[in-house]
Amino acid sequence: MTQHKPIHVVDDDADIRSLLKSYLERNQFEVRTAADGESLLAELKAGAPAALVVLDVMLPGDDGFEVCRKLRTFSRVPVIMLTASSDEMDRIVGLEIGADDYLAKPFNPRELLARIRAILRRSDQAPEASPPAAGGRYQRFAGFELDAVQRQLFDRHGETVELSGAEYALLRLLLDHAGEVLSRDRIAEATRGRDNLPMDRFIDVQISRLRQRLGDDARSPQLIKTVRGQGYVLAAPVEQSDVPQR
Template sequence: MSDGPTLVIVEDDADIRTQLAGYLEGEGFRVVGVDGGASLDRHLAAGPPPDLIVLDWMLPGEDGLSICRRLREGGGPPIVMLTAKDEDIDRVLGLEMGADDYVSKPFNPRVLLARIRAVLRRVHGNGAPANENAAETLRVADLVVDLGARRVTVGAARTEVLLTSAEYDLLHCFVTRPQRVLSRDQLLDWTRGRTADAFDRTIDVQVSRLRHKLDASGSTASALLKTVRNAGYILAAPVRPAP
């Protein structure tokens, strides 16, 4: 068996699940296939979490959006959604539920492979080139960002803020480039990679989600993420090394 990253494929069509598992195993992944939310829950309860979940949108019983939402509420692994819905509003809905990326059916397995690898790169090492001399741990307002551990905490008690990989990558871009206007195209490139379908609403949704998570944590930092009309976004505060 491969010692590569572990993937769970949640797909009710046994033929698609088997073919996709075989392809991804051939690319060096360890793959577990399950047919829905209940079997996914049993698998997650039985062992260590996978590195990534490939989640079909249209499932019998609990659908993929519902599964995605509750996994995100528990700080689950990154998710790439498979969807037959190809409208922008459907993509936005998937992102709002916490998906890190999406692939529209029918799809080329090589496209899915590229998306999986891009998400895993973001999880294990941000693709956005930051200042090489930057401190490993940064503070902005009451927020502390540990770049090495990809961990975000708030307040004197250092309470952890649970972010998805995409939300963390977006925050990483802001804290390593404070007080600079960052365009949507730049943020798309740095956080989602060249394989992603670039449309402005993607970044708008992710910024909204990041602000909501920071607000919910009690942090004041969300108010510092400012929208710059017709230009992009800016973290309107200095960032300094954290003690």
């Protein structure tokens, strides 16, 4: 259920803040608004509840990119970035620094609502819809270990590898289908709750970012390989266990 979950809307345009607050509250969300990123960060650090953040790129002081970077140092709350409609680079940069989705301005509030619900639905259903596989809670591959209950990834030294919600969902999908080529559309449906749109680079950017997290050379990847014209495949063998190796 998404009812009454706290959504933070950060935009320096008072009209947009008012519009989104009214619209989302009519759809059973609790909405907090801020005109700048510093206010958002202060609230979240003080313990304000947050199910999701809607974050504009163009903000006074730190822009949305910098706010997202700072947010990712202490929180994995999902972020939808609002970007300039003509600037694809804004969208790519947002995804690379840890945003979960983006929406170009001007936008229809109904589309924003649909994307919010899709992200929250993934978060709500992750433990049930994607439970630890029959072989155990822990999935090991190439020196890494993923804890499917705590939703944490550890490297060969036992150090935590930070993952955004979208990155975690993508990794789980690849691990659960290791050795199987997954199309971009299938990845989009499983991780975003909707089809991959033509010219939409979201999946490619998320794959690139996950490769970086895993130290997989983008020029010659060994873990997540590209199958031209078909999609992506996790090439490493995956072992499962009920006992952690750390």
